[in-house]
Amino acid sequence: MLKILTQLWNSKKKINRKARIPEAALSESPNLDSQLAKNLSQIKERFKDSVDVAYREFSPGFDLNKKAGLIYIYGLVNSELTNNTILKPLMFELPKNKELETMEQGNLLEKIKRCALPNSNLREAATLQDVITGILSGDTALLLDGFPTALLIETKGWETMGIKEPDTEAVVRGPREGFTETIGVNTAMLRRKIKNEKLRLESLNSLGRQTKTLVYIAYIEGIVNEKFVTEVKKRLQRIDIDGILESGYIEQLIEDAPTSIFPTIGNTEKPDILASKLLEGRVGILVDGTPFALTVPYLLIEAFQSAEDYYSRPYYSTLIRMIRYVALFISVLFPALYVSLQSFHPEMIPTSLLISMAGAREGVPFPAYIEALVMGVVFEIMREAGVRMPRPIGQSVSIVGSLVLGEAAVRAGFISNPMVIVVAITAIASFVVTPIADAMALMRLFFVLCASNLGLFGVLMGILFIDIHVMKLRSFGIPYLYPVAPMNFGELNDVFIRPPLWSRIFRSRLLSQNRVRGRSLKPSPPKNQRNEES
Amino acid sequence: MLIIVEIGDKAMLEKGKISSGQFYFLILTLALSVSLFSLPSIIISRAKQDVWIVILIALGIDVVVAIVLYVLGLRYPNQTIFEYSQEILGRFLGKGVGLIFAIFFLVMTADILDTIITFLSTAVMPETPKTVFYLVMLLVSAYAVNAGLEPIGRLSELVAPLVVICLLLSLALNINHVKLENLKPVFQLSLLKDLEYSLLPGSLYGICIIMGVFMAYHIKPKDTLKAKLGGVVTGTLLIIFNLLIVIMVFGADLGSQLRYPLYSLAQMIEIGDFFERLEPMVMFFWVAAGFITIAMLYYVTTIGFAQLLNLPDYKPLTPLIGGAIFILSTITFPNITIKDAFLKGIYPYLTLPVEGGLTTLLLMVSLFKHRKKPIWTKQRG
Numbered sequence: 001m002l003k004i005l006t007q008l009w010n011s012k013k014k015i016n017r018k019a020r021i022p023e024a025a026l027s028e029s030p031n032l033d034s035q036l037a038k039n040l041s042q043i044k045e046r047f048k049d050s051v052d053v054a055y056r057e058f059s060p061g062f063d064l065n066k067k068a069g070l071i072y073i074y075g076l077v078n079s080e081l082t083n084n085t086i087l088k089p090l091m092f093e094l095p096k097n098k099e100l101e102t103m104e105q106g107n108l109l110e111k112i113k114r115c116a117l118p119n120s121n122l123r124e125a126a127t128l129q130d131v132i133t134g135i136l137s138g139d140t141a142l143l144l145d146g147f148p149t150a151l152l153i154e155t156k157g158w159e160t161m162g163i164k165e166p167d168t169e170a171v172v173r174g175p176r177e178g179f180t181e182t183i184g185v186n187t188a189m190l191r192r193k194i195k196n197e198k199l200r201l202e203s204l205n206s207l208g209r210q211t212k213t214l215v216y217i218a219y220i221e222g223i224v225n226e227k228f229v230t231e232v233k234k235r236l237q238r239i240d241i242d243g244i245l246e247s248g249y250i251e252q253l254i255e256d257a258p259t260s261i262f263p264t265i266g267n268t269e270k271p272d273i274l275a276s277k278l279l280e281g282r283v284g285i286l287v288d289g290t291p292f293a294l295t296v297p298y299l300l301i302e303a304f305q306s307a308e309d310y311y312s313r314p315y316y317s318t319l320i321r322m323i324r325y326v327a328l329f330i331s332v333l334f335p336a337l338y339v340s341l342q343s344f345h346p347e348m349i350p351t352s353l354l355i356s357m358a359g360a361r362e363g364v365p366f367p368a369y370i371e372a373l374v375m376g377v378v379f380e381i382m383r384e385a386g387v388r389m390p391r392p393i394g395q396s397v398s399i400v401g402s403l404v405l406g407e408a409a410v411r412a413g414f415i416s417n418p419m420v421i422v423v424a425i426t427a428i429a430s431f432v433v434t435p436i437a438d439a440m441a442l443m444r445l446f447f448v449l450c451a452s453n454l455g456l457f458g459v460l461m462g463i464l465f466i467d468i469h470v471m472k473l474r475s476f477g478i479p480y481l482y483p484v485a486p487m488n489f490g491e492l493n494d495v496f497i498r499p500p501l502w503s504r505i506f507r508s509r510l511l512s513q514n515r516v517r518g519r520s521l522k523p524s525p526p527k528n529q530r531n532e533e534s
Numbered sequence: 535m536l537i538i539v540e541i542g543d544k545a546m547l548e549k550g551k552i553s554s555g556q557f558y559f560l561i562l563t564l565a566l567s568v569s570l571f572s573l574p575s576i577i578i579s580r581a582k583q584d585v586w587i588v589i590l591i592a593l594g595i596d597v598v599v600a601i602v603l604y605v606l607g608l609r610y611p612n613q614t615i616f617e618y619s620q621e622i623l624g625r626f627l628g629k630g631v632g633l634i635f636a637i638f639f640l641v642m643t644a645d646i647l648d649t650i651i652t653f654l655s656t657a658v659m660p661e662t663p664k665t666v667f668y669l670v671m672l673l674v675s676a677y678a679v680n681a682g683l684e685p686i687g688r689l690s691e692l693v694a695p696l697v698v699i700c701l702l703l704s705l706a707l708n709i710n711h712v713k714l715e716n717l718k719p720v721f722q723l724s725l726l727k728d729l730e731y732s733l734l735p736g737s738l739y740g741i742c743i744i745m746g747v748f749m750a751y752h753i754k755p756k757d758t759l760k761a762k763l764g765g766v767v768t769g770t771l772l773i774i775f776n777l778l779i780v781i782m783v784f785g786a787d788l789g790s791q792l793r794y795p796l797y798s799l800a801q802m803i804e805i806g807d808f809f810e811r812l813e814p815m816v817m818f819f820w821v822a823a824g825f826i827t828i829a830m831l832y833y834v835t836t837i838g839f840a841q842l843l844n845l846p847d848y849k850p851l852t853p854l855i856g857g858a859i860f861i862l863s864t865i866t867f868p869n870i871t872i873k874d875a876f877l878k879g880i881y882p883y884l885t886l887p888v889e890g891g892l893t894t895l896l897l898m899v900s901l902f903k904h905r906k907k908p909i910w911t912k913q914r915g
Contacts, residue, residue, distance in 0.1 A: 344659065345814050347811060348811055348814050454659075454662065454666065454667075454670065455659060455662075456658075456814055456817070456818060457654060457658070457659060457662075457667070457670075457821065458670070460818055460821055460822060460825075461670050461671065461674050461825075463822075464674055464678075464689070464822060464825050465674045465677060467685075467689055467692070468674070468677055468678045468681050468685050468686075468689060469677075469681075471681070471684070471685035471688045471689060472681040472682070472684075472685050479684075479688075481688065484692070485688035485689070485691055485692055486553060486556070486684075486687075486688055486691070487555060487688075487691050
């Protein structure tokens with residue numbers, strides 16, 4: 001048996017190695033030829049019969065002896081730009097340019113580049129592969145007969161979603177714009193938040209064998225801990241996958257603890273949140289094609305901090321932050337505590353409450369833990385249905401959910417009333433701490449199982465197990481529970497309360513070498529400001 | 535305090551380090567959880583109103599042991615008690631002494647596990663079979679052991695304050711039940727009796743020779759003594775006050791008949807008409823502290839055997855040691871009476887020679903053999 005398994009394992013490895021070879025061969029692509037016709041036919045050969053590739057042959061400057069070709073992809077380029085910045089100057093304005101006539105034929109390409117293409121972004125490409133990559137990313141390739149180089153002219157202009165307010169991280173106060181699906185727009189949004197030349201946006205080799213997705217990493221030099229940057233780059237370079245369709249792919253391929261239910265990489269959809277993370281010394285990873293940017297390292301306390309905490313005044317924010325911890329506690333432990341009190345420690349419940357609970361449970365056929373598990377699963381079903389279904393059907397599902405499952409099930413005596421209350425409170429509480437909501441749902445079921453077998457002792461053992469697990473986790477070398485465990489008193493001030501901004505002088509020691517954020521003083525009015533008349 | 539761990543240091547089995555705070559809380563947890571469960575009833579029934587003298591003498595015993603181990607730890611930096619006993623006594627004899635220490639920790643793990651589980655199954659959940667408790671507790675602590683020393687230290691940092699708050703609450707909220715005259719008479723025992731009775735708490739606190747292992751993983755070994763004494767003193771003071779409150783609330787006679795006096799003390803709490811019967815919460819934190827203690831001892835046992843066998847990694851040993859602990863704790867003590875008799879009659883005389891005797895022997899030989907070595911050397915690397 002073991003032999004077969006090892007053989008299988010080895011054969012799998014071999015397949016992997018074999019599969020790498022053609023990829024390597026493909027990257028050594030031939031240089032361009034100096035004949036236009038040959039180049040065109042080669043490119044056509046590569047694209048075969050793809051209907052969205054456009055080839056336009058023309059003669060620049062009313063000179064039928066000269067031949068040139070444009071290649072681009074419909075929909076990826078802005079045709080107005082192509083017409084106005086490439087075709088029009090080459091065809092009509094070139095003949096009027098006196099200087100051009102005096103120059104020799106050999107310098108034509110250089111001349112065109114310098115004098116005849118009113119486009120700000122222009123590159124030369126020497127190999128076939130470069131030309132094809134350029135075309136695929138929305139550039140227009142200009143090939144001239146007699147020259148073995150092509151000009152890649154930026155004419156990107158495709159239809160996009162536009163900037164809108166994201167659904168996930170809604171705020172009452174604060175910027176409303178969210179990232180878009182286009183990476184160029186996203187970097188611009190980030191740059192607008194941090195007007196500092198030290199904000200580095202580095203491009204890595206495009207990832208994904210087939211999709212060639214653009215991935216940028218963003219950080220602020222002088223604030224970031226260089227170790228994170230090198231580590232992120234190292235991990236990103238290890239990725240070998242056919243396609244990156246969302247930043248989640250990258251998250252799962254570079255995370256520290258792939259076997260844990262806790263996320264060790266954060267994500268955000270909003271430029272202001274990404275900017276604040278970068279200012280704390282984190283590294284951002286932007287991926288083309290998705291509005292979700294990743295931030296590393298990710299600590300558990302970040303799940304309890306929202307951007308709005310810092311935008312509004314500290315007192316209410318502190319209360320809300322406390323409430324988030326309470327919500328976590330309720331959402332994870334409430335059903336389990338209910339089950340263990342109900343079935344194992346009824347003496348802990350005050351007598352009058354116990355009597356009314358017993359009355360409500362009278363005639364219910366299932367033990368409390370079956371009720372809790374069933375209701376937990378039903379709730380997850382309703383939640384999932386609520387996310388996936390088309391909007392117009394939403395109402396009917398909520399009616400069916402609340403009336404049939406809540407009201408009728410209780411009336412019929414299948415489920416007890418207290419259980420419905422418990423599940424409802426749990427459900428609402430689970431939406432308060434959204435970043436780790438899925439881990440919370442799993443933990444909830446786990447704790448109900450613990451409680452159903454061993455009561456409070458089981459819950460305790462479950463908590464200790466999860467505690468040990470969480471304390472073992474690290475995100476890019478930083479302990480996941482920092483600064484709570486290992487305890488760092490100096491940095492605890494931003495964990496349970498939201499400190500006033502003027503008291504947040506330092507960055508976290510582990511995240512950044514450059515620790516001073518700023519030194520604003522506690523605001524106070526000048527002493528003799530009092531109005532004389534009053 | 536924390537270090538981003540650099541992988542590659544293969545000489546040490548444990549790559550993590552603990553801070554002074556974690557060291558303090560680990561020792562505090564240990565000191566509390568050995569004295570929360572079985573100690574109070576025995577010591578109250580024996581020493582009555584003189585419990586505080588007895589525990590203070592026990593504290594004295596422990597301080598001496600702590601100083602011995604501190605000096606040893608400074609003379610052999612970055613080495614655990616299993617390693618430096620080999621350096622001191624030579625390979626063969628040293629392994630023998632190391633084995634005694636390892637077996638000592640093994641037996642202590644089984645003993646304390648049994649104490650905690652007996653508490654659970656008598657006071658809290660009498661209907662569940664004990665085996666289930668043993669298995670669950672051991673499985674989770676095996677997970678903790680394999681996670682390493684750092685998570686255990688961090689966990690103690692979170693749990694120990696909660697246990698302390700719990701004990702302080704049961705002090706504060708029972709003030710209304712206190713009858714001061716219950717404290718009389720004082721000094722009713724002879725000094726000899728005091729000494730004799732202090733052997734049991736002394737030997738229980740003596741389990742703190744666990745510091746001989748932890749000191750090797752301490753970031754600042756020079757602060758070890760401070761952290762260790764701080765932990766033990768805090769723990770014993772809390773226990774003394776709680777025992778005195780027990781005597782003041784229940785009286786010495788009733789107090790000595792209670793099986794778990796501190797638990798009964800928590801049962802007395804009532805605030806208003808609503809907050810009463812808080813003892814499951816107390817159970818919660820006590821068992822959490824007990825769990826950390828078991829994880830600690832289990833960890834030390836595993837590390838000890840791994841170092842004696844010169845293994846490159848201790849993790850494969852964890853299930854074996856766990857099985858040994860399970861068997862030992864289930865078969866050694868069939869009932870409470872036998873356990874009490876063992877604790878009163880055999881336990882101190884079995885453990886104190888290891889805790890006090892062997893460690894002092896190690897120090898003497900070390901001072902004699904490595905005479906030229908200064909009392910302590912600077913930490914290498």
